[in-house]
Structures are given as structure tokens and as C-alpha cells.
Amino acid sequence: MKDLIKYIAQALVDHPEQVDVSEVLGEQTSVIELRVSKEDLGKVIGKQGKTAKAMRTILSAASAKVKKRAVLEIIE
Numbered sequence: 368m369k370d371l372i373k374y375i376a377q378a379l380v381d382h383p384e385q386v387d388v389s390e391v392l393g394e395q396t397s398v399i400e401l402r403v404s405k406e407d408l409g410k411v412i413g414k415q416g417k418t419a420k421a422m423r424t425i426l427s428a429a430s431a432k433v434k435k436r437a438v439l440e441i442i443e
Contacts, residue, residue, distance in 0.1 A: 380407035
């Protein structure tokens with residue numbers, strides 16, 4: 368899941384080397400934390416949060432396939 372979010376985020380931003388993704392594992396839920404540079408934050412969130420919502424939808428579909436729950440947190 369972590370690699371999927373990193374791949375999508377690097378494709379969206381101007382500074383892909385500054386994309387940092389970490390994963391906090393729990394028993395049933397894992398939290399994916401995404402950090403990007405300040406200039407790229409708007410590109411990852413998108414207008415009215417549509418890009419972030421699409422990333423969360425893809426993540427939940429991929430995590431449902433492996434019977435886990437994943438949550439995406441975009442950190443400033």
C-alpha cells in the first residue's frame with residue numbers, strides 16, 4: 368500500500384524526491400502518512416480535495432483486496 372501511494376504522489380508533484388511515505392501498522396488498520404513539499408501540497412490535495420479523495424478511494428480498494436483497512440493521512 369505504501370508503494371502504491373508513493374508511486375501516485377511522485378507522478379503528481381514537481382519535486383518527487385521530496386515525497387515521503389510512512390506506514391503505521393495496527394491490528395486491522397494501517398495508517399499511510401504522506402508528506403510532500405509545501406509547493407506540491409495543493410497538487411496532492413487537488414481542487415476541493417478531489418485528488419486526495421481519489422487517492423483514498425484507490426487505497427481503500429487495494430486494501431480491501433488484501434482484507435485490511437488503510438487510511439491515508441496527508442501531513443503538511
